[in-house]
Amino acid sequence: TIVGDVSMTIKYLNGKRIGTIEEWFIAQLRPGDVFWFAGRSLELVRIKDMTVQVKRSNKKTGKIPSWLGGRMPLSSQLSSSLRFKMAQLSRRDLTDVELQKLQPLIELQGRRSHVPGEGEFLIEYFRSREGYHLVFYPYEGRFVHEGMGALIAYRISRLQPISFSIAMNDYGFELLSDSEIPIEEALEKELFSVENLSLDIQASINAAEMARRRFRDIASIAGLIFRGYPGKQKKDRHLQSSSQLFFEVFNDYEPNNLLLLQAFDEVMSFQLEEARLRAALKRIQGQRIVLSRPERATPFAFPIIVDRLRERMSSEKLEDRIRKMKLQLIRD
Known part of the structure; x- marks a missing residue:
């Protein structure tokens, strides 16, 4: 028997159809959760058979869906190789042609924030007109970052009532909130602990x-x-x-x-x-946490933010928005 992924229909409570979405994403949500779809902020009301019933929400933060079929996750071996290359960049070991091409970008990252070494784990915390951004760079692949992002957001939310919008790619993930994030307190409370990991995962998703x-x-x-x-x-x-x-x-x-x-x-x-999430958390526990506070988005954070903006609609075109962000990024 061959089984495949299923799409679900999104409808308003009055029956008006909005579109279709992959089942894997909706299955993570609880009634009351907010997500972005077709440029709209939607609140999940209920799931009935293969129909997702929603209503409009005024919240600006929410989960961002993406098409899973075109996103192959990084393997653990490839993730390890990627972290090794990042360590080379931090040592300015530019023996590979690819790393030489990245040198201007890495120098800008070093001036704005920090380039993590082999025994370091980088977290960036900055504010923009969208809110407060908390960006982590585990380099573990999209699937691991999806689980880790939800886990970290859940553990921070136990310290104070707070809502997050979560975005991720293969290199890291971003937590965006409209209120200040108590990251220092969270780090003191063993944010990356593997204790009660299974229970926390089930509570967060x-x-x-x-x-x-x-x-x-x-x-x-x-x-x-x-x-x-x-x-x-x-x-x-x-x-x-x-x-x-x-x-x-x-x-x-x-x-x-x-x-x-x-x-x-x-x-x-x-x-x-x-299993990979647990191994990643144990690895991070053994590293030195570097909490950087750049004035604005860094080269490392740029692709994660753009990935989130693809699912948002505004009066600006995405290309115009990205062009403005690039100008802000390179401006000293």
Whole structure:
């Protein structure tokens, strides 16, 4: 049995259709969470079958969806090689042609903020007209940064009520808030601790809903649900309804069911990459934390911010906005 990713339809409560979005992103959200889609700030109301019901929100911060199909995550080996190259840049070891091309950019990064060495972990904290930016650079790949960003945001939110917009790429992730972020206090509270990691991950991301969606594929492969005859496939919403019934029965009356446990294990192992996340946190704990406070966005932060801006709509074109940011970046 071959299973594939499913798209879900986003609709307002009055039934007006907005568009479609990949299921993996929606499965992370809880009712009340805000995300950006088609230039609109939307609040999740409920998920019904394969329909996402939303309403407009006035919040300027929210999660940013992206198409997963075109974003291959970095492997652990490639991530390690990338960190090695960054250490070379910090030592000004420009033996590779690629590193020589990056020299002007690295010099600008060094003047504005800091170029992390092999035993250092860089965090940048600065303010702009959008709010307060907190940028981390683990160089662990997009999937790990997705889980780590949600985890760090959750742990900071336990110190004070605060909401974040999270953006990430393969090199790092950004937490954006409209209020000051207590990063010094968070670092003192063992922000990167692996203690209670699984519980914190499940609290920061809607793991139960992710497992429910994952269970549909497991139930299909196991033969619990019938996908239909060739040429007469059942609709995804019917499959979801059938598998959801099995999931709820197992969850309520047979919590040790192997298929149910497999759904949660696959969410933690494949979707959130818990093993790599745990290893990354342990590595960061052994490094020297460098908290830099640049006056504005740095060359390292630039691509992460642009990635977030792609999902936002304003009266300015994205190209014009990026051009202004580039001018601000190179201005001394």
